[in-house]
Amino acid sequence: MLQDTFERVLPGARKSTKRHILRCALECFLESGIESTTIDTIRQRSGTSVGTIYHHFGNKEGLVAALFFAALDDHKAVMWPELERANSPKTVIEELVHSYMDWVTRQPELARFMFLARSSVAAGPFGEELAVRNREQYSVLHKWLAEGVKLGDIRSLPKETYPSLLLGQSENYCRAWLSGRVPTPPGDHAPVFADSAWRSLAQQI
Known part of the structure; x- marks a missing residue:
């Protein structure tokens, strides 16, 4: 599955080394944490050189950001x-929650x-x-939220509250599943959380 992901976001034979380093870095970060993982640790895992890693990613912060953005793109x-x-607006909100929880389940x-x-x-140089x-990724969502407020379907709230109301509960469940605190994959409960997100924003139910 991960191989397919990196092939999709970084396609082509010329990027095979970059994909390999990212996969190895991901393993290291998950095993030891980001702070404890060094470039040399990733070098040993990937079988590449320090120079190759720096050539592709600049430094450790660049590698972390490249991996984060690859996940975001997927x-x-x-x-x-x-x-x-x-x-x-209702469909947008429900699809957002479904796609997020389904993605976490698959990845x-x-x-x-x-x-x-x-x-x-x-907080770093790639902030x-x-x-x-x-902003680009959620432009469609923001458009529909504004349209929903205009139509009277969605409550007019401070803009900064919408992300937490939309995905706060589903993110909390995903964290619990990823840490092993709950057994059921997030995708199985997506309809429940999608309905809850809509109810938290809808003007009238």
């Missing part, structure tokens, strides 16, 4: 088509890494790139 590839096919390693790395990427990517 999630976007799943989510975007569903959001673009939606025809109402638990990448999802676990994203939870580990999100704050360091946001602005992450902000731009997030």
Whole structure:
């Protein structure tokens, strides 16, 4: 599954070494944590040289960011088509939750890494790139939220509250599943969380 993911976001034979390093880095980060993993650890796991790793990623922060963005791009590839096919604010909200929880179920390693790395990427030198990517990724969602408010279907709330209301509960469940605290895959409960997200934003039920 991971091989397919990296092939999709980094296609082509010329990027095979880069994909291999990313897969090995992901294993190291999940086993030892981001802070404890060194470039030399990844070098040993991947069988490449330090120079090759630096050539492709610049430094450890660049490697962490490249892996995070690869995961983000893979999630976007799943989510975007569903959001673009939606025809109402309710459908957009439900599809967002479904696509997110289904993706976590299919890509638990990448999802676990994203939870580990999100704050360091946001606070590091790639924070602005992450902000731009997030704005682009959720542009369709924001359009539908604004339309829903205009139509009176969605409550007008402070903009910063919408992400937590949309995905806060589903993210919490995904974290619990990824840590082994609950047994049922998130995708199995997506309808429950999608309905809850809609109810938290809908003007009237």
